[in-house]
Amino acid sequence: MGVPIERLEVLLDGSVVCVLEPGSPAFVIGRGRQCQLRIGASGPGGDRHISRTMASVCWRRGAWTVQNDSQTRPFDVVVDSAVVPLRPHLDGTGPSIFVLGPDGATLRICSLTGSFHIQLRPCGPRPEPASVPGPDPRDPSTLRLRKPTPHDKLLLAAKFLSRRHAGYAVGNELAAERANDASGKRATRITARAVENSVARWREQLQMIGVPNIGGRGNINQLGIELIKHGVLSELDRIGPPIVERDQYDDAAG
DSSP, rough: OOOOOEEEEEEEEEEEEEOOOOOOOOEEEETTOOSSEEEEEOOOOOTTTTTSOEEEEEEEEEEEEEEOSSSSSOOOEEETTEEEEEEEOOSSSSEEEEEEOTTTTEEEEEEETTTEEEEEEESSSOOOOSOOOOOOTTTGGOOOOOOOOOHHHHHHHHHHHSSSTOOOOOHHHHHHHHHHHOOOOOOOOOOOOHHHHHHHHHHHHHHTTTTSSSSSSEEEEHHHHHHHHHSSSSSOOOOOOOOOOOSSSSSOOO
């Protein structure tokens, strides 16, 4: 699996605009004067099809996220040629948020006069340990995650990619229901216990490589975010539209 992102380069038209560090203030993109990256600002009044505050990139709960801050304009997040639309928050449910995986992403913001492609590229990955020839159980930094099976990925996606905010968990019963709906007719129905067991296995995998603060029901959302951060899941693995719910999430959704 990929190395989780720590520092992030922001590029416009192939040129580095900024390098973001974990914990940096939100990096705002848009037409307004307050934006760190201004796009669509040329000409009298600028391009009205680009919002004053279009998007923001920030470090949230140990991962880089992209948020649509516009109330009227959508834009796309592109990962490996797959496109994930981020809608504006018109209905009072809050902004759309995309959690970046280890490969980063490109933001594609279009207007009637053209389009802007803003690359978010991870940089400064952790170096491979020079003194250890292979994985060493005594040193978690040398261990690597295995790839999830298609079945595990289905269960994890149902658990952690059913809400609008990727990584935030739903209950095991609802996750099993969504996994069954996505998998069609099966000889054996997916159960809540199967979801629980899959989550436990992958929590243990992350703990083995030294990921902290993911144990217990109170850290279930952080576990989901770490699975995305480490490349086990991505937004592209969603198995259906997000469930409609309130904007505040329960960290104890076991």
